[in-house]
Amino acid sequence: MALLLSCNTEKMHQQIHGVKIYTISGDIDSLVTEWLDLGINTAFVSEEIAENTVFRAKAKENGIAVFIIEPVFFNPEVLKKDSSLYAITNEGNIAKSDWVEFVCPSNRNYRDSILLKLEKDVRVLKPDGISLDFIRHFVYWEMVGPEQPADSIEHGCFCNRCVSGFSKETDIALPDTFTSISGRASYILSHFKDEWTAWKCGLITAFVEKITTDLNSVDPDLKFNLHAVPWRSDDYEGGIRTIAGQDFAALSQYVDYISPMCYAFMLYRDGPWVASVVENLDKQAPGMILPSIQVRQEYRTDQVSDKVFESYLQDALKAPSQGVIFWSWEHLEKEPGKKKIIRAYLNP
Template sequence: MAKQTMRIILSLIVITTTAQLSLQSVNAQIEKRPHIKIRGVYGGVPTQLLEQNKTLPELGINAIFMGSGGLTQERVALLKKQGAKVFAEFNTLHVANYLKEHPDAAPIGVDGKVCPAPQGWQGICPTHPGYRNYRMDEFRRVLKEFEIDGIWLDYHHSHASWERAVPDMPDTCFCERCLKQFQRETKTNLPDAPASELSKQLLGKQKETWVQWRCDVFTDWVREFRSIIDEMRPQALLGTFHCPWTDTDFNGALKNKLAIDLKAQAKYVYIFSIMPYHARFNHPHDPAWISRQTSWLGKHLGIKGNPGEQHKIWPIVQLSDWGESVPVEQVNSVLDHGTRLPATGVMVFRWGSLHPQTEKVDAMIKSYQSLKP
């Protein structure tokens, strides 16, 4: 009986100690991290803070990321006056309204028919020349009109809904245009058969060639974006918001399904903003997942976070609620893991839904202030 009582007491001590250590790690402020050059907010201008006569520098914030459609000369000037860098987010392959007048740009599925939007996320066929010209023209306009410090590609992947715990990623696009371009560029001869038959062949014995070709199509978009930025605003950075999976997650879906070849894109993109939304992606109690994914990305691309490196990793981490909630007690831990090397910058997702949660905003500010050199 005495031994059993002692075991219970020891177990309670261990549990209590573990809980205390966990609480301490959550509440402890992050130490100064001079390697973190960017402390950003994604999702618009934090006017709610500025209206309180607070300045971004005193809050530890030095960068704002916003959709290119939300840019105005007044907003850019306001942020520049605050000493903040301004980065635009640019939608590449998710402008669904384009299909209203150009239905031939809809991705075709394995059955040879228009593929329904997975979970409401409508993609566009990446080989549609009119759509590509449309996005490149808009890219030029944004760079010409606004004194931005950089522009980030977003939704640069195939027709899919992956920003969820269980992704929905149909195989596309098997339109006549894609099939002809595939044959021409890979020197592959396909039989004269309907798309429903050819898709089986392309996802079967010719899958490796098909997957690489799809990745190359998306990478070529990035090449053209780079050429435009070099021509119009060469001092601006080109970044990308991208899926946080490793190359083996979901059976290699990063390339096999989403057509994202990070190593190939690294020839043109210098800032990789991995999107490890821990709560959204079924890790609500594990903020350490953020640094595990960032660490993998660094190893995959050979990025260490050293001064002078051309390529950099600036994660975008989840503080606002989206599906799963992020408790205020996690804010410090999320930013702790988001600012560990090889990361040299970080931003929080997303201001529009975050700013009403003032306790989390205050916790974010304290974390940013504490890690600021």
């Protein structure tokens, strides 16, 4: 019995119970106290919060691990100053849809600038981890419903640099007679889809390898989480690789956690779907799947009831899950009913 108890305790400690938080509105002392009361042990924070010395000290003092969220290729601020950085979609448009806008991932100067920024964050702010968000190709997955055909999903990048990089690195010669970017994209996808997919996934994986290797040379204990598009291997005809460019098996060599954004409510899915995403991703990247779940409505006018939220949480915690991350604290702090449910599940 004692052995069983100690195993359970150990397992509990290994589980991550996290919140994503982007701005702090109230008193930091009470915030951390409330997290401890709920059973939260990890905070995934914006750079702005990580720069707050009082927050960092309180988190450390109370054993709350801090991961800085880096929105790698999502950068409206930089794109506003230089529109030549935009990724280009298969339809020939700049990669901007509603609030989602993406930098082309093959731009080496941009990638170097992100790496420099992260190195500085690690040296100065000394976080426990880095949480790599938007580290993929452009796709507005938040708006892709369960029944949407794969070939109707707009994605990128098909800019000149990406296409010539692909051609050069794979030794595939492409005709130079295309009259439009969309024509060229459709030619590549109909003749060289497998090669193109391998190349675009490789671009993302290689950058993750570079980031994690470089940052671990600054801090060997630094952990890495990667935010994943919540698509199972067969969804949208393998769109997780062909569209988003995230190859979980390859990425798993370099990160500690892969965190699918299982925002079931806005995607018109349910609790069992959350568990099925975790299970599917775990087959590709064993022992590192950490689902993030939605607390409040987004993109819909009806509400996420406490009961529905409980079903998401229950399914998110099922094996082989490594824990759960709530998106977001800003939403959760206004929800006493959901906090009560969390307290019960995370402090059994």
